[in-house]
Amino acid sequence: MKKKLYEFFIGGKSFKKEFRRQARMLITITFGFTIAFTWRQTIFDLSQSFVQLITKIQSSELSSILTSIFITIISLILIYVAAHFLKE
Numbered sequence: 362m363k364k365k366l367y368e369f370f371i372g373g374k375s376f377k378k379e380f381r382r383q384a385r386m387l388i389t390i391t392f393g394f395t396i397a398f399t400w401r402q403t404i405f406d407l408s409q410s411f412v413q414l415i416t417k418i419q420s421s422e423l424s425s426i427l428t429s430i431f432i433t434i435i436s437l438i439l440i441y442v443a444a445h446f447l448k449e
Contacts, residue, residue, distance in 0.1 A: 408432050
């Protein structure tokens, strides 16, 4: 009984396996967020240049709004395509 309680609260083989799995996931998510945060401004600037090329808008506020809408639409399309191909 004492051994089972020790393994439940302190850790046995299953605890160590699960802890490593969770640690790997945390590291992956952290690096993924770092990468996304790093590329955020670059993607926005490229999209804004594309939107300004198409629309010939000079207003920075309107250009920023249209760029955000453009990025949202492209992202939704990519999410839909990924969900379609990854469904079981």
